[in-house]
Structures are given as structure tokens and as C-alpha cells.
Amino acid sequence: MSSKSILNIFFHKICCWFVVLLITNLSYGQTTTYGQSWNEVQFNRTINEKWSTEFDLGSSYSSTATSSNIFQQNIQKSFRGWGHYYLTPRWKLSTFVAYYDNKDVPEIGQFKSPEWRFALQGTYYFHKTGYTLSTRMRMELRHIRNGEDDYENVLRYRQQIKYIKPINSKVLRQGVVYAVASDELYFKSGAKVTGLSFFDRNRFIIGGGYLFTDDIQVELTYANEYLPRDNENQIVNAASLTVTFNNLFETIKKKLSHNNDNTKTDD
Known part of the structure; x- marks a missing residue:
């Protein structure tokens, strides 16, 4: 399937979704809006040509019913460990295990709800000159505590399409600014x-x-x-900051080794 066909499907889904959104709002009426801040640090490490690992640390904040400050309440902290396998130049298969310390998360409820999460994921890349288009499929198992202190298992499927466009270069490399856009449906x-x-x-x-x-x-x-919910619908407007380090410790080790070699040469 060509990237043009994928984009047409994507925009068709968006149009259908706006229709669903309109009907849902007319049906349920009341909607609560939150402002949030999502922050994540990612550490990636290349093992060989086929395998890599990733470790993520996240922290999220939210406004409340009485305050519009997006940093008013810390609602979630998380850590997540990934394994990535590059099956072909276009296919990447991934899995992760994660722990989420959910505290007063509006979408779940105003109570502490710790969660273990497991996932299998496949990402397909359409590599084009000047931009990258990808589609991602993820199946998650959420083992999460409810308001009655019982743990429930929730299966969730996610389908994403993502577009990345370098601004001052044709490829992503040092000194390059890029634009990114994505849309994802959850079931x-x-x-x-x-x-x-x-x-x-x-x-x-x-x-x-x-x-x-x-x-x-x-x-x-x-x-x-x-987010359509049983009692009322929710809308979240979030500022998201992600910092990514690739092979950080190996790079530091190489620099320290290089400095030591220069010191010995000077002596």
C-alpha cells in the first residue's frame, strides 16, 4: 500500500471521528476539560543490528476542578522497559513491561490506582525522501486497581499513524529541526x-x-x-516534553576513555 493511500485512510478516519465526536457530544452533552503536562525521558541502547533496548521515566501533571494550573497536581509517575527487534528495514517489533503510579488521574477516577502494563507492538515504516510516515499497532494488557481496591485486567488496542518531516535537512541528524504529527485511536x-x-x-x-x-x-x-466516559466526556489539552538519549552511557564511557588517553599522551 502506498503512503498516499495510507494518508487518505488516515484523513478518512479523522473525518469519521469528527462525526462521532459531534454525535457523542449531542448525546451526552456535559464535557470536562483538563490542562495537563506530560514529561518523559527516554534512554535507548543499541545492542546489535537487530536488537535494541529502551528505558523510559515519565511524570504527568494536571489541572483540577478548582485550578487551571497544568502543574497543580502530580497525577502519574511511571517507568517502562522496552525490547525492540528490527525484523526488516520497514518492520520493528517491540514489547514492554511498565509500572504506572496513578494518583488522581481524571480519566480513571480521583483515587490512587497503581497499574502494571504489558504490551506487544508492531511498527511499519514508509521511508520516503524528505519525510517518514509510519503506522503503529499496539495491544496492551493493563492490570490496574479500581476504586474498590480490586485489580482488574483491561485489554486495550491502539492504532497510530505518525508523520515526521525534517525542516532544514532531508534526514534526521545533528542540528536538524523537525515537525511531527500523529493521530491514535484507542479501543x-x-x-x-x-x-x-x-x-x-x-x-x-x-x-x-x-x-x-x-x-x-x-x-x-x-x-x-x-475521552468518552460513562458519567461525562473528557477533553485533555496537554503540553508534552520528551528528551531522548541514545547510547548515553557508551558515549560517556568513550569520552572518558578518550580524555584518559590524551592525559597519558601529555604525560
Whole structure:
């Protein structure tokens, strides 16, 4: 399938989604809006040509019913460990295990709800000159505590399409600024803690990033989420900051070794 066909499908889904959104709002009426801040640091390590690992640390903040400050309440802290396998130049297969310390997360409920999460993921890349288009499929198992202190298992499927466009170069490398946009649909099994609706949410992201070096990059984006819930619908407007380090400790080790070699040469 060509990238043009994928884009046509993507825009068709967006149009259908806006129709669903309109009907849902007319049906349920009341919607609560939150402002949030999502922050994540990612550490990637290359093992060989086929395998790599990743470790993520995250922290999220949210406004509340009485305050519009997006840093008013720390609602979530998380850590996540990944394994990535590059099956072909176009296919990347991934899996992760993660722990989320959920505290007063509006989408779940105003109570502490720790969660273990497991996932299998496949990403397909359409490599084009001047931009990259990808589609991602992820199946998650969420083992999460509800308001009655019982743990529930929630299955969730996520489908994303993502577009990355370097601004001052044709490829991503040191000194390059890039634009990024994505849209993701979530579907889940029903549970007390996350609600009974099959459609979980839609997440749209747009923004940009900068590569300080080939191994260090920063990405700042705006995210909009629409979440239909049993009692009332929710909209989240979030500022998202992601800092990524590739092979950080190996790079530091090489620099220290190089400095030691120069010191010995000077002696």
C-alpha cells in the first residue's frame, strides 16, 4: 500500500471521528476539560543490528476542578522497559513491561490506582525522501486497581499513524529541526476502573523537535485527547516534553576513555 493511500485512510478516519465526536457530544452533552503536562525521558541502547533496548521515566501533571494550573497536581509517575527487534528495514517489533503510579488521574477516577502494563507492538515504516510516515499497532494488557481496591485486567488496542518531516535537512541528524504529527485511536474492554465504553479515546499530537547531537534530541508537542466516559466526556489539552538519549552511557564511557588517553599522551 502506498503512503498516499495510507494518508487518505488516515484523513478518512479523522473525518469519521469528527462525526462521532459531534454525535457523542449531542448525546451526552456535559464535557470536562483538563490542562495537563506530560514529561518523559527516554534512554535507548543499541545492542546489535537487530536488537535494541529502551528505558523510559515519565511524570504527568494536571489541572483540577478548582485550578487551571497544568502543574497543580502530580497525577502519574511511571517507568517502562522496552525490547525492540528490527525484523526488516520497514518492520520493528517491540514489547514492554511498565509500572504506572496513578494518583488522581481524571480519566480513571480521583483515587490512587497503581497499574502494571504489558504490551506487544508492531511498527511499519514508509521511508520516503524528505519525510517518514509510519503506522503503529499496539495491544496492551493493563492490570490496574479500581476504586474498590480490586485489580482488574483491561485489554486495550491502539492504532497510530505518525508523520515526521525534517525542516532544514532531508534526514534526521545533528542540528536538524523537525515537525511531527500523529493521530491514535484507542479501543478497550469494559471495566469498572476505566468505564464500559468500547471506544477509549482519540489522541492527536502536533509539534516539533530538535537534535542537539545524533544521540540527544528534544521534542515538544501539543496533545489533544477526547475521552468518552460513562458519567461525562473528557477533553485533555496537554503540553508534552520528551528528551531522548541514545547510547548515553557508551558515549560517556568513550569520552572518558578518550580524555584518559590524551592525559597519558601529555604525560
